Amino acid sequence: MIPTPDLSHLTRDDLEQVYDPAEDTFLLLDALEQEAEELRKERPLICLEVGSGSGCVSAFLGRILGQSSSLYLCTDINKHATRCTLATGKQNKITLDPVTCSLTRPLSSRLRHAVDILLFNPPYVPTDTGEASSAQNSANIAGSWAGGTDGMEITNLLLRDVECLLSPRGRFYLVALKQNDVPSIRSRMLEEFGLTSQIVIERRAGKEFLLIIRFTRTSP
Numbered sequence: 001m002i003p004t005p006d007l008s009h010l011t012r013d014d015l016e017q018v019y020d021p022a023e024d025t026f027l028l029l030d031a032l033e034q035e036a037e038e039l040r041k042e043r044p045l046i047c048l049e050v051g052s053g054s055g056c057v058s059a060f061l062g063r064i065l066g067q068s069s070s071l072y073l074c075t076d077i078n079k080h081a082t083r084c085t086l087a088t089g090k091q092n093k094i095t096l097d098p099v100t101c102s103l104t105r106p107l108s109s110r111l112r113h114a115v116d117i118l119l120f121n122p123p124y125v126p127t128d129t130g131e132a133s134s135a136q137n138s139a140n141i142a143g144s145w146a147g148g149t150d151g152m153e154i155t156n157l158l159l160r161d162v163e164c165l166l167s168p169r170g171r172f173y174l175v176a177l178k179q180n181d182v183p184s185i186r187s188r189m190l191e192e193f194g195l196t197s198q199i200v201i202e203r204r205a206g207k208e209f210l211l212i213i214r215f216t217r218t219s220p
Protein backbone atom coordinates (compact mmCIF):
# COMPACT_ATOMS: atom_id res chain seq x y z
CA MET A 1 0.00 0.00 0.00
CA ILE A 2 1.36 3.39 -0.99
CA PRO A 3 0.95 5.86 1.89
CA THR A 4 -1.23 8.93 1.42
CA PRO A 5 0.99 12.05 1.24
CA ASP A 6 1.69 13.88 4.48
CA LEU A 7 -0.55 16.97 4.57
CA SER A 8 0.13 17.87 8.21
CA HIS A 9 1.75 21.16 7.15
CA LEU A 10 -1.60 22.51 5.83
CA THR A 11 -3.24 24.81 8.34
CA ARG A 12 -6.93 25.38 9.01
CA ASP A 13 -6.55 28.69 7.21
CA ASP A 14 -5.11 26.87 4.15
CA LEU A 15 -8.06 24.48 4.10
CA GLU A 16 -10.52 27.36 4.24
CA GLN A 17 -9.05 28.61 0.98
CA VAL A 18 -8.07 25.37 -0.74
CA TYR A 19 -9.93 22.11 -1.39
CA ASP A 20 -9.46 19.70 1.49
CA PRO A 21 -8.80 16.25 -0.02
CA ALA A 22 -12.02 14.26 0.10
CA GLU A 23 -13.59 11.06 -1.28
CA ASP A 24 -13.03 12.15 -4.90
CA THR A 25 -9.35 12.82 -4.20
CA PHE A 26 -8.94 9.44 -2.49
CA LEU A 27 -10.71 7.61 -5.31
CA LEU A 28 -8.20 9.12 -7.75
CA LEU A 29 -5.34 7.99 -5.47
CA ASP A 30 -6.83 4.49 -5.42
CA ALA A 31 -7.07 4.44 -9.23
CA LEU A 32 -3.43 5.52 -9.55
CA GLU A 33 -2.37 2.93 -7.00
CA GLN A 34 -4.29 0.25 -8.91
CA GLU A 35 -2.40 1.23 -12.10
CA ALA A 36 0.96 1.78 -10.37
CA GLU A 37 2.82 -1.09 -12.05
CA GLU A 38 1.72 -0.07 -15.56
CA LEU A 39 2.51 3.58 -14.84
CA ARG A 40 6.03 2.72 -13.68
CA LYS A 41 6.61 0.57 -16.79
CA GLU A 42 5.65 3.49 -19.04
CA ARG A 43 8.42 5.65 -17.44
CA PRO A 44 6.45 8.90 -17.84
CA LEU A 45 8.50 12.03 -18.38
CA ILE A 46 5.88 14.78 -18.08
CA CYS A 47 2.98 14.57 -15.63
CA LEU A 48 0.47 17.41 -15.49
CA GLU A 49 -2.25 17.80 -12.89
CA VAL A 50 -4.87 20.43 -13.65
CA GLY A 51 -6.51 21.86 -10.51
CA SER A 52 -3.97 20.44 -8.07
CA GLY A 53 -5.54 22.02 -4.94
CA SER A 54 -3.54 20.82 -1.92
CA GLY A 55 -1.07 18.93 -4.14
CA CYS A 56 -2.07 15.61 -2.59
CA VAL A 57 -2.62 13.78 -5.90
CA SER A 58 0.61 14.89 -7.60
CA ALA A 59 2.62 14.13 -4.46
CA PHE A 60 1.07 10.65 -4.49
CA LEU A 61 1.94 10.19 -8.16
CA GLY A 62 5.46 11.28 -7.24
CA ARG A 63 5.54 8.52 -4.63
CA ILE A 64 4.55 5.97 -7.27
CA LEU A 65 7.01 7.09 -9.94
CA GLY A 66 9.85 8.62 -7.93
CA GLN A 67 11.46 11.99 -8.34
CA SER A 68 14.33 11.32 -10.67
CA SER A 69 12.64 10.43 -13.92
CA SER A 70 9.52 12.63 -14.09
CA LEU A 71 8.55 16.29 -14.11
CA TYR A 72 5.43 17.08 -12.09
CA LEU A 73 3.69 20.16 -13.48
CA CYS A 74 0.54 21.37 -11.74
CA THR A 75 -1.88 24.18 -12.43
CA ASP A 76 -4.63 25.75 -10.36
CA ILE A 77 -6.73 28.85 -10.84
CA ASN A 78 -6.53 29.53 -7.08
CA LYS A 79 -3.23 31.08 -6.00
CA HIS A 80 -3.54 29.64 -2.50
CA ALA A 81 -3.75 26.19 -4.08
CA THR A 82 -0.51 26.60 -6.00
CA ARG A 83 1.19 27.75 -2.77
CA CYS A 84 -0.14 24.65 -0.94
CA THR A 85 0.87 22.38 -3.83
CA LEU A 86 4.44 23.65 -3.65
CA ALA A 87 4.50 23.15 0.13
CA THR A 88 3.03 19.63 -0.15
CA GLY A 89 5.75 18.70 -2.61
CA LYS A 90 8.42 19.91 -0.16
CA GLN A 91 6.78 18.14 2.77
CA ASN A 92 6.79 14.88 0.82
CA LYS A 93 10.21 15.35 -0.82
CA ILE A 94 8.80 15.49 -4.34
CA THR A 95 9.46 18.54 -6.48
CA LEU A 96 6.10 19.77 -7.75
CA ASP A 97 6.10 22.70 -10.19
CA PRO A 98 2.80 24.58 -9.79
CA VAL A 99 1.61 27.42 -12.00
CA THR A 100 -1.33 29.71 -11.15
CA CYS A 101 -3.46 29.80 -14.29
CA SER A 102 -6.74 28.58 -15.73
CA LEU A 103 -6.60 24.97 -16.95
CA THR A 104 -3.41 24.63 -19.03
CA ARG A 105 -3.48 27.99 -20.84
CA PRO A 106 0.18 29.17 -20.79
CA LEU A 107 1.48 25.62 -21.12
CA SER A 108 -0.68 24.13 -23.89
CA SER A 109 1.41 25.05 -26.92
CA ARG A 110 4.68 24.01 -25.22
CA LEU A 111 3.23 20.70 -24.13
CA ARG A 112 1.74 19.66 -27.45
CA HIS A 113 1.65 15.85 -27.55
CA ALA A 114 4.11 15.77 -24.64
CA VAL A 115 2.07 14.91 -21.54
CA ASP A 116 2.41 11.29 -20.45
CA ILE A 117 0.06 11.51 -17.48
CA LEU A 118 -2.71 14.11 -17.27
CA LEU A 119 -4.92 14.30 -14.17
CA PHE A 120 -8.05 16.34 -13.47
CA ASN A 121 -10.34 16.20 -10.48
CA PRO A 122 -12.52 19.07 -11.71
CA PRO A 123 -15.22 21.18 -10.13
CA TYR A 124 -17.99 18.74 -11.08
CA VAL A 125 -21.00 19.75 -8.99
CA PRO A 126 -23.97 20.87 -11.13
CA THR A 127 -24.71 24.56 -10.45
CA ASP A 128 -26.14 27.35 -12.53
CA THR A 129 -23.80 28.88 -15.07
CA GLY A 130 -23.64 32.19 -13.16
CA GLU A 131 -22.36 30.46 -10.02
CA ALA A 132 -19.67 28.60 -11.98
CA SER A 133 -18.47 31.69 -13.82
CA SER A 134 -18.45 33.79 -10.66
CA ALA A 135 -16.39 31.05 -8.91
CA GLN A 136 -13.98 30.99 -11.86
CA ASN A 137 -13.65 34.77 -11.82
CA SER A 138 -13.05 34.92 -8.07
CA ALA A 139 -10.56 32.01 -8.30
CA ASN A 140 -11.36 31.04 -4.73
CA ILE A 141 -12.52 27.88 -2.94
CA ALA A 142 -15.92 27.94 -4.71
CA GLY A 143 -14.00 27.11 -7.89
CA SER A 144 -13.32 23.71 -6.35
CA TRP A 145 -16.86 22.48 -6.86
CA ALA A 146 -19.01 24.84 -8.98
CA GLY A 147 -19.23 23.05 -12.32
CA GLY A 148 -22.12 24.85 -14.05
CA THR A 149 -24.65 23.02 -16.24
CA ASP A 150 -24.50 19.25 -15.65
CA GLY A 151 -21.35 19.98 -13.63
CA MET A 152 -19.50 19.89 -16.96
CA GLU A 153 -18.76 23.49 -17.92
CA ILE A 154 -15.15 23.55 -16.64
CA THR A 155 -14.43 19.94 -17.55
CA ASN A 156 -15.61 20.57 -21.12
CA LEU A 157 -13.04 23.34 -21.49
CA LEU A 158 -10.25 20.91 -20.72
CA LEU A 159 -11.69 18.03 -22.77
CA ARG A 160 -11.21 20.12 -25.93
CA ASP A 161 -7.44 20.23 -25.28
CA VAL A 162 -6.76 16.71 -24.06
CA GLU A 163 -5.91 15.16 -27.43
CA CYS A 164 -3.45 17.97 -28.16
CA LEU A 165 -1.73 17.55 -24.81
CA LEU A 166 -1.41 13.77 -24.63
CA SER A 167 1.78 12.10 -25.84
CA PRO A 168 1.38 9.00 -28.05
CA ARG A 169 1.44 6.81 -24.91
CA GLY A 170 -0.35 9.45 -22.79
CA ARG A 171 -3.04 8.66 -20.27
CA PHE A 172 -5.67 11.05 -18.97
CA TYR A 173 -7.41 10.31 -15.66
CA LEU A 174 -10.62 12.24 -15.06
CA VAL A 175 -12.79 12.26 -11.93
CA ALA A 176 -16.51 12.36 -12.77
CA LEU A 177 -19.83 12.18 -11.07
CA LYS A 178 -22.54 9.88 -12.43
CA GLN A 179 -24.74 12.96 -13.08
CA ASN A 180 -22.04 14.33 -15.40
CA ASP A 181 -23.34 11.74 -17.95
CA VAL A 182 -20.25 9.59 -18.20
CA PRO A 183 -21.40 7.57 -21.28
CA SER A 184 -21.79 10.81 -23.21
CA ILE A 185 -18.33 12.08 -22.15
CA ARG A 186 -16.79 8.79 -23.27
CA SER A 187 -18.54 8.63 -26.63
CA ARG A 188 -17.77 12.28 -27.38
CA MET A 189 -14.06 11.80 -26.66
CA LEU A 190 -14.01 8.76 -28.95
CA GLU A 191 -15.94 10.33 -31.81
CA GLU A 192 -14.30 13.77 -31.72
CA PHE A 193 -10.75 12.89 -30.70
CA GLY A 194 -10.27 9.14 -31.14
CA LEU A 195 -9.59 8.64 -27.44
CA THR A 196 -10.78 5.37 -25.95
CA SER A 197 -11.71 5.09 -22.31
CA GLN A 198 -12.09 2.69 -19.43
CA ILE A 199 -13.69 3.09 -16.02
CA VAL A 200 -10.78 2.36 -13.70
CA ILE A 201 -12.72 2.44 -10.45
CA GLU A 202 -16.11 3.63 -9.20
CA ARG A 203 -17.55 4.17 -5.74
CA ARG A 204 -20.52 5.58 -3.93
CA ALA A 205 -19.52 8.27 -1.43
CA GLY A 206 -22.55 9.48 0.52
CA LYS A 207 -24.94 11.02 -2.00
CA GLU A 208 -22.33 11.05 -4.78
CA PHE A 209 -21.48 8.23 -7.17
CA LEU A 210 -17.93 8.85 -8.34
CA LEU A 211 -15.94 7.33 -11.19
CA ILE A 212 -12.40 7.59 -12.50
CA ILE A 213 -12.20 7.41 -16.30
CA ARG A 214 -8.92 6.73 -18.07
CA PHE A 215 -8.55 7.97 -21.67
CA THR A 216 -5.83 6.82 -24.05
CA ARG A 217 -5.31 7.02 -27.79
CA THR A 218 -7.03 4.38 -29.85
CA SER A 219 -4.58 1.64 -30.82
CA PRO A 220 -3.52 1.97 -34.46
Ligand SMILES: C[S@@+](CC[C@H](N)C(=O)[O-])C[C@H]1O[C@@H](n2cnc3c(N)ncnc32)[C@H](O)[C@@H]1O
Pocket residue numbers: 019020021022024025028050051052053054055056057075076077078081101102103104121122123124136140143144145154
Ligand atom coordinates in the same frame (compact mmCIF):
# COMPACT_ATOMS: atom_id res chain seq x y z
C1 LIG B 1 -12.31 19.21 -6.68
S1 LIG B 1 -10.91 20.27 -6.45
C2 LIG B 1 -9.59 19.04 -6.60
C3 LIG B 1 -8.33 19.42 -5.89
C4 LIG B 1 -7.27 18.30 -5.86
N1 LIG B 1 -6.84 17.95 -7.20
C5 LIG B 1 -7.82 17.08 -5.18
O1 LIG B 1 -8.09 16.08 -5.88
O2 LIG B 1 -7.98 17.12 -3.95
C6 LIG B 1 -10.83 21.14 -8.02
C7 LIG B 1 -9.61 22.03 -8.15
O3 LIG B 1 -9.65 22.61 -9.47
C8 LIG B 1 -9.29 23.97 -9.38
N2 LIG B 1 -9.84 24.67 -10.54
C9 LIG B 1 -11.11 25.08 -10.77
N3 LIG B 1 -11.22 25.69 -11.95
C10 LIG B 1 -9.99 25.68 -12.51
C11 LIG B 1 -9.45 26.16 -13.72
N4 LIG B 1 -10.20 26.81 -14.61
N5 LIG B 1 -8.13 25.98 -13.95
C12 LIG B 1 -7.35 25.35 -13.04
N6 LIG B 1 -7.81 24.86 -11.86
C13 LIG B 1 -9.10 25.02 -11.60
C14 LIG B 1 -9.87 24.42 -8.05
O4 LIG B 1 -9.26 25.61 -7.58
C15 LIG B 1 -9.57 23.19 -7.18
O5 LIG B 1 -8.30 23.28 -6.59
